[in-house]
Amino acid sequence: MDFRLTDDQRALRRGVRELLAGRFGPEVLRAAVDREGAVDRELWRELGEAGFFSLRLPESQGGAGLGLPEAVLVFEEAGRALLNGPLVATHVAAGRVPGAADGSRVITCGTQLPALVPHFADADAVVVIHGSALRVRDPKDLPHARPMRSMDPLTPLHRISAGPKAPPLPDAVLLTAAEQLGCAARATEMAVRYAKDREQFGRPIGGFQAVKHLCAQMLVRTEVARAAVYAAAVTGDxxxxxxxKLLADEAAVRGARDCLQVFGGMGFTWEADVHLHLKRAWLRARMWLTFAEAEEVQAEALASAL
Known part of the structure; x- marks a missing residue:
């Protein structure tokens, strides 16, 4: 199989990056932090109009008729920009829940963490997974939802009454992995740029061997995860x-931590964006498919192959 991007895929990725750079730049990101992660409804509708949620719907349903590989590229850019909101849930619900595809409604969904729902207060509908079926619930019909402290200031969380554990949605797992990939790539970019600019003892810190090793390891983990995410998008296995997801979680979490190391004390300040990437990576690593669950899937596959 040829996993190289086509010209159209490169153009799609470039277009999404330009859209997010213009519409969700540093100032807007910080404004989202000040709003405690509340969804920007105007931006949500713009994303819907741009085809963010309807990307994989057939043209007969108003979509672009593209596939999972293209969706992965889009969500990678969203992760890179730290775009907040229940992006994966709304995308998965497009074509199944009215208003999801065009961004006129915000759709959230419980993750594999029992009864943990992101952006519940902003949601117009909550998707509850029962086996292979998706059931749509009105948030008002879930009166026992309780807010809980989130490690990510851009992702408010609620806890609702737990039902039977459902198998993870493969598409949701992969798109979350794509977001992690974008986060890992951005952390690597920030670390390399800072290492070139920051000077100690009269020379850029990027010239020191320890810093070189950190940046090199970040790049290797990111590119290994990229190969795995892109390949999984093609095979769908x-x-x-x-x-x-396993590799992308590791690349995102360890990459953000190493980026903090490169930044030194500056990286721990509220003004730097490094900590935002780390906190989001921590949270995503526990969403849809946890690290331990992904390891179990791999272990079962290896055991069955023996």
Whole structure:
């Protein structure tokens, strides 16, 4: 198989990056932090108009008729920009829940963490997974939802009454892995740029061997995860998707931590964006398919192959 991007895919990725750079730049990101992660409804509708949620719907349903590989590229850019909101849930609900595809409604969904729902207060509908079926609930019909403290200031969380545990949605797992990939790539970019600009003892810190090693390891983890995510998007195999999530989680979490190390004390300040990437990476690593669950999928696949 040829996993190289086509010209159209490169153009799609470039277009999404330009859209988010113009519409969700540093000042807007900080404004989102000040709003405690509340969804910007105007931006949500703009994303819907741009085809963010309807990307994989057939043209007969108003979509672009593209596939999972293209969706992965879009969500990678969203992760890179730290775009907040229940992006994966709304995308998965497009074509199934009215208003999801065009961004006129915000759709959230419980993750594999029992009864943990992101952006519940902003949601117009909550998707509850029962086996392979998706059931749509009105948030008002879930009166026992309780807000809880979130490690990510851009992702408010609620806890609702737990139902039977459902298997993860493969598409949701992979798109979350794509967001992690974008986060890992951005952390690597920030670390390299800072290492070139920051000077100690009269020379850029990027010239020191320890810093070089950190940046090199970040790049290797990111590119390994990228290969796994892109391949899983083509094959659609759940074992490969779980492996991609495993590698992307590691690249995002360790990458953000290493980026903090490169930044030194500056990285821990509220003004720097490094900590935002780390906190989001921590949270995503526990969403849809946890690290331990992904390891179990890989272990079962290896055992069955013996």
């Amino acid at each position: 759940f074992t490969e998707i779980a492996g991609a």
